[in-house]
Amino acid sequence: MSDKQYTEDIKPGLFEPAKMDLEATEKISKPSLSYWQDAWLVLRKNKAAVFSAFILILVTLLAAFAPLLSSKEYDAQNISHASLPPKVQALENxxxxxxxxxxxxxxxxxxxxEQKGVDTYYWFGTDSLGRDLWTRVWMGTRVSLYIAFLAALIDMVIGVAYGGISGYYGGRVDNLMQRFIEILTGIPNLVIVILMILVLKPGILSITIAIAxxxxxxMSRVVRGQFLKYKxxxxxxxxxxxxxxxxxxxxKHLIPNVSGVIIINTMFSIPSAIFFEAFLSFIGxxxxxxxxxxxxxxxxGYKSMxxxxxxxxxxxxxxxxxxICFNLLADGFRDAFDPKMRD
Structure with missing residues (x-):
């Protein structure tokens, strides 16, 4: 190709600058999200956590209202109906x-x-004293959830306050407060519960005081570490x-910045409290x-398993x-509130 033809192919319009819409290029396509909105979006994508939350809501509703579906009291005994297996109207065939x-x-x-001549349906059967297990299971779930959420509340209020004061002021205050925690840590929970039973009767009050x-x-140690980091x-x-x-x-500044850690530890403390109560009840x-x-x-049930x-x-x-559901939900909260845990 000659120089003349090459020159004719090059048109002046090819060297004009491109027309750009500066407002369009500077515009943010996605809305800005707060910390809580971003955490909620991440939590919603965790199917296991969402499903666990749904199951826990269902269990809580059953614990609140399922005993009302039965006409039997949880402590009413009927020896002639003892140890009956489950029987449900729609599923008996x-x-x-x-x-x-x-x-x-x-x-x-x-x-x-038929053998005992019983014409009453017991959805979960009966125990060795003829008490309705449907009512007892959901009443027991109500008590266990009460203890668990009470433990979480105590964990959050006392632990955050104690750990926050210790971490924020530091120095001699922190030293004295941490030595007191070491003394409490050296006393096993079981010993504290036994002492509570010696003073009080076995029951919800003694378990609550032991947890308190x-x-x-x-929780206080985790909050203290976060306060030392942010202060x-x-x-x-x-x-x-x-x-x-x-x-x-x-x-206004420190607690909002450690709120994610507080929520995560609170969620993990709930199943621990449920297991603690079940263990204490199991050993009497x-x-x-x-x-x-x-x-x-x-x-x-273990006696006649x-x-x-x-x-x-x-x-x-x-x-x-x-x-299982509380642990899966706590894992979901941890992934949502801790950016380091995200993929």
Missing amino acids: ISFLGFDGTKTDNGVTTDVY LTGWIS NMEFVLASKTLGLEDRKIIS LGLQEPNTSLGVLVED QIHPHILLFPAIVISIIM
Whole structure:
């Protein structure tokens, strides 16, 4: 190609600058999100956490209202109806589900309700004293959830206040407060519970006091570490320079910045409290008959596990579901509130 033809192919319009819409290029396509909005979006994407939250809401509603569906009291005894297997109206004709009121012994299947002449349906069966397990399981779930949420509240209030004061002021205050925590840590929880039982009767009050005395220690240590991390940052130093009071610095600047960690630890403390109550009731240091909780029901079902497994089965399933769902939900909160845990 000659130079003349090459020159003719080059048109002046090719060298004009491109027309750009500066407003369009500077425009932010996505809306700005706050810390809480961003955490909520991440939590919603965690299917296991969302499903666990739904199951926990369902269990809570059942604990609140399911006893009302039965006309039987949780502590009403009827020896003639003792150890009946589960029987549900709509499911009694489907034998493989196990809600037909039959019992198989040495290959022989017997309709226990017909054998005892019982015309009442017990959805979860009855225990060895003829008490309705449906009512007892959900009443026990109510008590266990009450203890768990009470422990979480105590954990959050006392632990955040104690750890925040210790971490913020530091020095001699921090030293004295941490030595006191070390003394409490050296006393096992079981010893504290036994001491409470010696002073008080076994029950919700003694368990609550035992949790209140030592349950907040791990939360206080986590909050103290976060306060030590944030108290020397620029925004806190600027607030001090402007003369803001210490309590306002803690409440308006430090606690909001560690709120994610507080929520995560609170969520993990709930299943721990449920297990603690179940363990105490199982070894006989928790609630006493005729009161009920999931730990009491598991301990009662353990005695006749081989002969009447349904007495153990239903409270064990409920407590397992609660423990698993709370742990999955806590994992979801951890991923949502801690950017380092995200993919």
